[in-house]
Amino acid sequence: MSTTETGTFFSAEEYFATQPPPADLEHDIQGVRDFIARQAKAGRNVVLVTSGGTTVPLELNVVRFLDNFSAGTRGATSAEYFLQAGYAVIFMHRQFSLQPFSRHYSHSTNPFLDFLEIEPSRDGTTSPPEICVAHEKRADLLQVLTAYKSVHAAGTLHTITFVTVDDYLWLLRAISKELAVIGRKALYYLAAAVSDFFLPRQKMSIHKIQSGKGSLHIEMDQVPKILKPMVDEWTPDGFIVSFKLETDGDLLIPKARVALERYGHQVVIGNDLHRRKFEVVFVSRKPLPPLPPGVKVEATPTPAADYDPENPPPDTFVETWLRIPIPPPSVPHTTNQIKEIEEDIVAELVRRHTQWMEKA
Template sequence: MHNDDLSRFFSENMAVDGELSFQQWEGKVLDFAQRVSRGNCKGLALVSSGGTSVPLEMNAVRFVTNFSTGSRGAGLVEDLVVREWACILLHSESAQLPFRRVMDNMDTERFFTELMAPEKSSAVASIVGTYSKYKTRLLLVPYRTVVDYLYLLRLITVAVCHRAECLRTMPMVLLAAAAVSDYFIPRTLLSEHKISSNDGMTVHFSCVPKVLNVLSDIWHTADCDVSRLFVTFKLETHDEMLETKALKNLTLYNCDLVVANKLQEYKERVVMYWRDTPGSPTVLQRPPNGSIESLIVDCILRRIECDATGGGRS
């Protein structure tokens, strides 16, 4: 797909008022870029996280959702901001959010106990303190549907790569960790109102356009002399299929890195396929008292530091 084809896809599948409301985010992203560029940030990360929904009606009541908790993206952002990176998190409305997820994951009894306690527990006090310290380095951008997601992802990518002059000397990484729907229903075929539940339903879906190559071109053609990494994530349920598709994505979408994992062990183990050494992937295993996201960030920041010092890639 080319950029012009993607623009046509948006014009055919977005309401005019929806597109206008999303355009406000360009100004917010540029303001955020100005602010963090004047601070002591070591780089900027654009992270996408969570699932994507496909509405079955224009006035949508029913959706088909590619589900994801968003824990991967939230963990990556938490780890990046404490390492003095600024983060733009493009997240589904239902995704876990950085730092806040600690409270969201509590059961009801503990949540209200924490809420009513005169003094917070050490775990909650620590996370509140960390959030308060680093919240100015974080911009949250919500979305609901797969069309919303693709539109905002392109808008933000163009803004940080080609319109934010203040970022030209700052390393950047795009971490596309959202679970993107493969299928959708074109707007012209949607029922305007709620579909009747009196009868069975047969639905025909069209393929969602593959946009990673467009985004990769935008990311890699930015006029800068610093590291710009384009990272995608691949989830499968079978080892052989996982490796095959991860290697395919490296070439097909011109990725610098594909982070691959099986659904059954996504919190425990990932395999890192770098574009320059595809035949020698790096396996990361979660340590007993750490997170797999922290190891992923370690690998990426080491690569960026290596690029900056001219030490070659390893």
């Protein structure tokens, strides 16, 4: 652990040595292990989708916490498209955030009760009235229900929940190590919004922080960047996709490049907070030109002396924008007929992941 004028930095190892695992970790991971074994036997690729925001509790008996922005739309929607593409999905999401299939009937945007109608009893008096699905909602519902039932029957979706950033990091590490067993067939789609700062257990108040003493000052420590050990140690063969969320669009590409350079994973998908439903950018490293026949690389080349990983040369990277038309405000967001950008994101990732597996 290092302390500087600006705060305390935990390495990933120190973090896991000092912050306790979630109570059900062993049980949850056994479920994941069994799921992966079944999918491996069936020869399927498996994607881990993380979704929703993590919290940082301020008290041990938690009354207050800091939350990270994410409804879980990106993760839940993408999970459906991965399932459609034949992947098995481990859907690791924030408790009560959106989930594949049920997301279509969120209580705020498309309340389920609005789908139902009461039909008076046929014989007029004795039997109770019947419940049926409103006629205009049937086509959409049938489509979602059919996909949902077929995924259930195939057993290709496994769901697991987190609440705090501690839960998230412990689960991510354990699941990555399990998924490492299938090597390049594993894809990681890290769409969750993960807290950058946390309050270590050792500094937390046991009971509810009392008011009445003026303003509240809390000093938080930085959460270790877990992409580095993930790439280097937990799952070295996996195809790892992280997301970068910014509110200043000009920062998207530079920050994505730095993340790729620093962590060495495969793709960063940049999204601007306000345009994320209609526009994203894929940032990745340019493929190296093929070596002449018979030439072998003996060791990783040493970077040039003036090389600065915080400011990598732009010609190392390639950017691909995906855009869909913005639907007019008159079109309700509740119909399945609206194009979702996740469909294109997943199609592009499936293409890249397939190439990655073939190269092996």
